[in-house]
Amino acid sequence: MQTVETLNEGLKRAFRITIPAKDIDARVDQELKSIAPQVRMPGFRPGKVPANLVRKMHGAALEQQALQNAVQEGVQQLMADQKLRPAMQPSVELEEGGPGKDAVVKVEVETLPDVPEAKIDGLKIERFVVEASDEMIDEAVQRLAAGQRSFDSAPASHKAATGDRVIIDFEGKVDGETFEGGVGEGMSVELGSGRLIPGFEDQLVGVKANDQKTVNVTFPEDYPVDYLKGREAAFEVTVNEVQVAREVKADDEFAQSMGLEGIAQLRDLLKAQVEQELNGLTRTHMKRQLLDQLAASHDFPVPESMVEAEFDQIWRQLEHEAGHEEDPAAARAEMEKERGDYRAIAERRVRLGLLLSDIGQKNGVEVSQQEMNQLVMQAAQQYKPEDRQRFVEYIRNEPMAAAQLRAPMFEDKVVDFLFDKAEISERPASREELESAIEAEEGHVHGPGCGHDHDHDHAAKPKAKKSAKAAAKSDEAPAEKPAAKSKAKAAAKEEAAEAAPEKKPAAEKAAAKKPAAKKA
Structure with missing residues (x-):
């Protein structure tokens, strides 16, 4: 195989590889010898069909397969020889080829950048300390009672x-x-x-x-x-x-109807839930501060293909949301005015994702096999019992799908590692102050973001989700390759859910729809 580099600009590389016709023919001959004993033809004993007749019967298909295998192995060898780390799937184009001809293949690839040493010393983060008040617990009890009416x-x-x-x-x-x-x-x-x-x-x-x-x-x-x-x-x-x-009173009788001793035990349980929710909001606020500091102190080139894939994901969700506005045309016009901002968001998402991944790898952060097994089994529970094993097998055989499942936990571990490195100060705050701080941050370009799941069952309207605009500006930084992450997610769901998607009654389908997310 002959390799010639035709482009080397920044992260973009291109090559032309030539695979000699004799190498492809050798593959065909080897495969012919392998299948000849199984070929059956009238007038010949099993396994005694002449090689020229076997070639006539199966030669075209074998040549096509041999060419595909040769090209695939050639690209893999190219990546290994050049020590390339592709950001996305390489573009492979057969420029010349055919029976008895050398195969000339054009390979274009965008590589991952060399991430500079992360500046993780001197990080300063403020933690809002919010207590679960009686008023919050009262509201939680009333919401629960309203849902049980x-x-x-x-x-x-x-x-x-x-x-x-x-x-x-x-x-x-x-x-x-x-x-x-x-x-x-x-x-x-x-x-x-x-x-x-x-x-x-x-x-x-x-x-x-x-x-x-x-x-x-x-x-x-x-x-x-x-x-x-x-x-x-x-x-x-x-x-x-x-x-x-029917009015539901939040009293001992109501709590006992739920299998509890009384309203006091119910309030204790709901207090724990409120505290968990507050901890989640606090972590979100802290994480955004962390990512802002990382983004401000790190700037390196990122693959355009990854940015484009991330931007497309954000833009599709924005278009989906605009379709639910009272004036879709005006909503889309507003989107167009901010197209540059959203492309900057996509670029920041990719850069932060690569940076977090590099920090984790260099500092020994990892998701154990036991943790990965737990993630797979948890994800499998969203499917019907007969489809769960199929989902598990898919994850085992598809590295990108496995990376999609692993990425959130890996990211959380990297963030925890950085929290341990940071100087964290605390100050008492109310829930309103915490939520206001988070909302204020959503008004700025924070970068990592969009990623809504959409089923295609139009029977019922799920719970409201964060608007695409706010989601795009949130701080869910992908810790692994952003573009690969979204593709793996779609592939895993399609593969595992294809056979048994959850369905609602046809009548309800016709009268109902998917949600129109509120605009931020």
Whole structure:
């Protein structure tokens, strides 16, 4: 194999490798000898088919496979000989080739930079100390009680109000034609939950049992069913029943209904949860201070391909969010004005990710095999039992998917290592002060960020998520290759969930949608 370097500019490298035709032919001959004993042909005893006939039957396929294998091994040898560390998958293009010809292959690759020695001395971080107050615990108890409420049938004369629940049958039509999944019976809808497509729940406010009503809505532009995107639909709704929420008192009886001794034990449990939440907010605030200092003191070139991949991920989420705005066109115009800011965010994310990874590797930070096994088993629990082993096998066989699972824990360990190195001061603060500090930081370009998961089930609206804009400016720095991380995540989910995705009733699918994240 002959190798010629054609480009060496910054992190970009390009090569032209030539694989002699005789090497490819040798591979074909070797494979022919391997399969010849198994070839069957009328008029010949098993294993006695002449080599020229075997070549005639299988030669084209064997030549193609031999070429692919030769190119793959050639690229691997190139990477090893040149000691290249690819930032992304190399671009490989066959420029010349064919039966009896040398294969000339163009290889383009962007390499990872040599990360300079990290400046981790002199880091100073302020920790907000927030106590879990009785008021916070009271609010947590009330939220829990509200979530446990039950519903009773309302009198026939009762008009449904926000917070009530209605049981409906419906038939949806677009251009006068019923569409797939547009018919349902006995669907329960809590008014004001925001679970259905915009305008559907609002038009049910005021209905009574046995009412019939036409609900007119427009499917969002990003609706997961292509033929319904942006289409106007009319739902003929029959109200079977209106239900009102029964008041739930947060007392000993309520706590005992949950298997606890009384309200005191419930408050102790909720206090621990509040403290855990406060610790999470405190860590977020500290981590952002840490990353700001690292970003300010480190500047080195990063691969454009990784930045582009990270920017594309951020931009896709922003476009998704803009589609839910009242004026999508105006939202997209605002995005375009800030395109440069988001590209800077992507570049910072990549740089911080490479820096954290380098710090961890040089200081012996690692995720043990036992910890990795626990991560795999935890992730597998999100799938149906029959799909869990398939997911586990996929992670074992796909290094990028494994890296995706490992990255958050690795990053947390690197951050903890840096916290131990930093000078940390403490000051008492309220929850409002802590949250305000975090929100203020989201108003600046912090860098590491976007990464929402989206299922494609349009049956129900999940809990609200942080807006794409705020998420893009948060500080979830990828500790491993950012672009590889997002790809591995998608691949792992697609592979493991393909056979058994969670599905909702078709009727509910038609009437409901995915969330429109609030704008930061």
